[in-house]
Amino acid sequence: MEMLALQNKVHDETKQGEAFAPFELEPNIFRKHFYIESYGCAMNFSDSEIVASILNNEGFGATKNLEEADLIFVNTCSIREKAEATIRKRLTEFRKLKEARKGVLVGVLGCMAERLKAKLLEEEKLVDIVIGPDAYRSLPSLIEEAEGGQKSVNVLLSRDETYADISPIRLDSNGVSAFVSIMRGCNNMCSFCVVPFTRGRERSRDAVSIVAEATDLFKKGYKEVTLLGQNVDSYYWFNEQKDKAVTFAELLEMVALIHPNLRVRFSTSHPKDITDDVLFTMAKYENICNYIHLPIQSGNSRILQLMNRTYSREWYLAKVDRIREILPDCGITTDIITGFCTETEEDHQDTLTAMAYSKYDMAYMYFYSERPGTLAERRFDDDVPLDVKKRRLQEIVDMQGALSTQSNLNDIGKTFKVLIEGNSKKSDTDWSGRTEQNKSIVFPKGNYQLQKGDYVHVKVNECTRATLLGEIVK
Structure with missing residues (x-):
């Protein structure tokens, strides 16, 4: 598999990402709420945005609060054994939440769904819904079945499904x-x-x-x-x-x-x-x-x-x-x-x-x-x-x-065109962005009237192993 591109640490074999809608929900606009955690490759994070759109159309709103979720989904990765172990541990934690709150449904999406459907549903009884990457359109009917007490599964693969007509809801987006x-x-x-x-x-x-x-x-x-x-x-x-x-x-x-x-x-x-x-x-x-x-x-x-x-x-x-x-x-x-x-x-x-x-x-x-x-x-x-x-x-x-x-x-002394993606993780007085070579770069905001999404030229003055450090130049 080539799509390994979102892991944070060289020793971690999966990336945990909790994906949420970037908008504020109006009070009572949605009857029920869903919560999604995405693991693994960028394609999984993209798929979670497709799932969010389908659920939105069914009256489910995104939530950052696990405690108010009626639906809990984990978009899974099977690329490595450690990834599956991490997800299994998380599903066990969700099962405890299910036991404490009646009516909550837990579902597995993505690659583990196809590979481990029988174990997850019957042997370990960790989930209520199992759905593969090509079957997300069937989510509404599967949710209805699960609400009626049935175990719901659809892991059929398709030769033509691309979700081309579905407009994804951008989850946990920086807006850039x-x-x-x-x-x-x-x-x-x-x-x-x-x-x-x-x-x-x-x-x-x-x-x-x-x-x-x-x-x-x-x-x-x-x-x-x-x-x-x-x-x-x-x-x-x-x-x-x-x-x-x-x-x-x-x-x-x-x-x-x-x-x-x-x-x-x-x-x-x-x-x-x-x-x-x-x-x-x-x-x-x-x-x-x-x-x-x-x-x-x-x-x-x-x-x-x-x-x-x-x-x-x-x-x-x-x-x-x-x-x-x-x-x-x-x-x-x-x-x-x-x-x-x-x-x-x-x-x-x-x-x-x-x-x-x-x-x-x-x-x-x-x-x-x-x-x-x-x-x-x-x-x-x-x-x-x-x-x-x-x-x-x-x-x-x-x-x-x-x-x-x-x-x-080698980049010290060079100037790069940088797209500002937001504040630095360490300080609100610094911007963070990436060069076109995909290197992370951090630089002081100074007195410039800039905002997220602006392009700016930055000269590199220092660096760490993972990050370039620079200053804005005109």
């Missing part, structure tokens, strides 16, 4: 940046990954609805959209009216042309699919951010073959060279899995040298966690001892720490 889903599912059968089994086959959303959603966001004051897909570079939609296919490069251009002040990002790219057309389109438009998340997973060709990544070490590093040739100032980040089946010390060293060559700005790093039902689970033995996995992971973390620090040191 928003996700726009462009496709669902994945056709890449990476041997370590559950996504093809939990999210189904790849299908692309129509370009017209994508551009319309992004346009509407800009009109509402948003200044940045991130186009989401398990593998955005394989986006392909055939416009029957014009008898013409739309590729990802063409979609990028269509969104960039909405307005020069609308920043465009995308996630995630599979190295085998990102084309020169995409890179040249990025170079052509200033508002398409020079940033690519390019998962390598391993720096060893034999391990990559076992992972079914369909590229070699040499091919991947040549792709990095091509990106830097066309986009010299492009930020590149990655995903790395260490301790995959049969990985040797020499294989591990190949990963470290590939990291040093690629000079990643940041990485999401994990040791291999075998997932039931994957090709790797059926074909290979998980034979690398846990203590070896952890030691190799620490070496990778240390390597990336040095690379991230050096990358930030």
Whole structure:
């Protein structure tokens, strides 16, 4: 799976995010309320916004207060064992709340729903509703069944569902940046990954609805959209009216042309699919951010073959060279899995040298966690001892720490165009934003009359491993 991009810490294997509506609810405007927690990848957070829209239309309002929720949903991640363990613990806590308050329903959405439906419903009796990523339209009927005392489940996968006609409710939004889903599912059968089994086959959303959603966001004051897909570079939609296919490069251009002040990002790219057309389109438009998340997973060709990544070490590093040739100032980040089946010390060293060559700005790093039902689970033995996995992971973390620090040191003295996303977490007297290379930057507000959503030029004076520190320049 490529979409690992929202975890906070290198040792955490899931990100807990509590997603709420960004608006204040009018008293008594909603008969009932729902509460959603989202875990894992950006696609899950985007899906929670679709669910919120469907529930809103059924008379349910979002709440930040768990105690007043009539519906509690957990949008789940199955990418790693620790992610599932975290979610199970949370569901156990919700069961206690159910026992204390009659009528409260608990539901599981997303990837764990498909994989563990029987256990969650019958064996452990943790939930009332189980619903997969392609079945959210059936939520109203499932809720009605659950309210009548039945256990409700729909985990059917679809070959055509994209939710293109549903306008997401932006949950826990900063009012500046928003996700726009462009496709669902994945056709890449990476041997370590559950996504093809939990999210189904790849299908692309129509370009017209994508551009319309992004346009509407800009009109509402948003200044940045991130186009989401398990593998955005394989986006392909055939416009029957014009008898013409739309590729990802063409979609990028269509969104960039909405307005020069609308920043465009995308996630995630599979190295085998990102084309020169995409890179040249990025170079052509200033508002398409020079940033690519390019998962390598391993720096060893034999391990990559076992992972079914369909590229070699040499091919991947040549792709990095091509990106830097066309986009010299492009930020590149990655995903790395260490301790995959049969990985040797020499294989591990190949990963470290590939990291040093690629000079990643940041990485999401994990040791291999075998997932039931994957090709790797059926074909290979998980034979690398846990203590070896952890030691190799620490070496990778240390390597990336040095690379991230050096990358930030290289930016000292440079000036970047920054989109202000809000106050710094540490001080209301500082702004926080990101460069187009997706680096976090903090700078004093000073006496400038600026607000969230404004663009400003910031000169970098200092840095930490994770953050640039600067000052506004005219």
